[in-house]
Amino acid sequence: MGTGKRGLLAAAVAVVCAITVLGAPGAAFAAPGPTPSPTAGATTPPLPSTASDKDLEAVRTKLEALYHDAAVATDAYNAAEEAAKKQSAEIVELARKIVAGQAKLDDLKNRAGAAARAQYRTGGLPDEAQLMLSDDPSEFLDGAGRVRQGERATKGLIGELSRTQQDLVQYSKDASAQWKKLEAGRKTKAAAQKRIEKQISAAEKLRSQLEKEEKERLEQLEAKVAQEAQTAWLGTGVLDEIKSAASVQGKQAVQFATAQIGKPYVWGAEGPKAFDCSGLTSEAWRSAGRPIPRTSQEQWKQLPHIAIEDMRPGDLIIYFDDASHVALYVGDGSIVHAPRPGRTVTLAGAGSMPILGVVRPDA
Structure with missing residues (x-):
């Protein structure tokens, strides 16, 4: 050589x-x-x-x-x-x-x-x-x-x-x-x-800085705000318009995401022991055989947009004006998501946060 x-x-x-x-x-x-x-x-x-x-x-x-x-x-x-x-x-x-x-x-x-x-x-x-x-x-x-x-x-x-x-x-x-x-x-x-x-x-x-009783009151306040937002969203009658059934891959994504309930939120994590919000949704769809972008912002940019009334289980709901949060819709007005540090993967109301829009990985 x-x-x-x-x-x-x-x-x-x-x-x-x-x-x-x-x-x-x-x-x-x-x-x-x-x-x-x-x-x-x-x-x-x-x-x-x-x-x-x-x-x-x-x-x-x-x-x-x-x-x-x-x-x-x-x-x-x-x-x-x-x-x-x-x-x-x-x-x-x-x-x-x-x-x-x-x-x-x-x-x-x-x-x-x-x-x-x-x-x-x-x-x-x-x-x-x-x-x-x-x-x-x-x-x-x-x-x-x-x-x-x-x-x-x-x-x-x-x-x-x-x-x-x-x-x-x-x-x-x-x-x-x-x-x-x-x-x-x-x-x-x-x-x-x-x-x-x-x-x-x-x-x-x-x-x-909060005392134990104050922390409890804070949690109650957070739950109240989320519930009020969900009630207002449901009050628009949007759920009456959502009737689409999940696709085969959508069902698989939902099954994966719901199986992670209780696992901690860790920023930058994508399983198997912990997740952040987009780590959960990207892994859910990867498990269904459909790789998608890793971040919520890229999911919003690259995946096909769907009207809320056409939403079906498995679709991704993007939240906030800057697309900084994402959850997976599981049906009946509910989502599964990894909320934030200190919390675990959980079910929540789809309207509990400001919705930017909906995207469909398998459109």
Whole structure:
């Protein structure tokens, strides 16, 4: 193996090793996702010693903002993770092409060298001179034909060698570009992770200021707000319009999602022991044989939109104006979803949160 080939092979192996590190949990990166909302800052004022209903409503609103901001950052983190997997795979493929291309280039150089040595042995004389010096003109003419064929083959060989060299240069440029994306994405993902942890920490600190009785009242308040939203949604008569039956794959997705009830929410998780909101929906549909985008925002962007009245079990309901939350509709006005940190996968009312729209993975 020549020194050039060994160098490229070493570089390719180094690329693959680096990708292995970047592909490890907590170390895969990609392009920036949506900027988290600045309205949900992590600074929280201390509560009075005895929280009134008004105080608890303020806490509920603040917690909702903090968790929403964490959800937006989680979507950015997950998008970075998915893009990094794709970029890493592309770099690995480019490294493979570089190694194979270098081997091909070495072979072409050897063949070109052999052709040059053969021409040198003939003395490089013109055909006319070789004809005059030949003892058997007919044999020479036959040989001259073969020489011309060889010349054409040599030209083709040189052309292929040049193209292979150009391919190697392009592969190297492409690999370098992908590597730069991964490096730039590292900072983006780290920032998203920091934002998530900051917002969750602020929410936990805020809750920790409450007494046991106040926490219970807060939970009752949260349940009341959700129930009022669900009642208002059902009051529109929307459920009377929803009559579509689930598809075969939709039933499979529902079965998977409902089987995860009780498992904890963990941001960035996609099973099997924990899930975030889009981790649950993407895994539910993957189990049904229909891979879908990993994040709620990409699910909203890429999957076919369905009118709410045409909704059927298995469809995905996207929530909030920024598509920062997603749940799987299971029928009878209910969803199964992974709500937020500190909660578990659970059933809830489909109208308990502001609905952005509905998408169908198997449309």
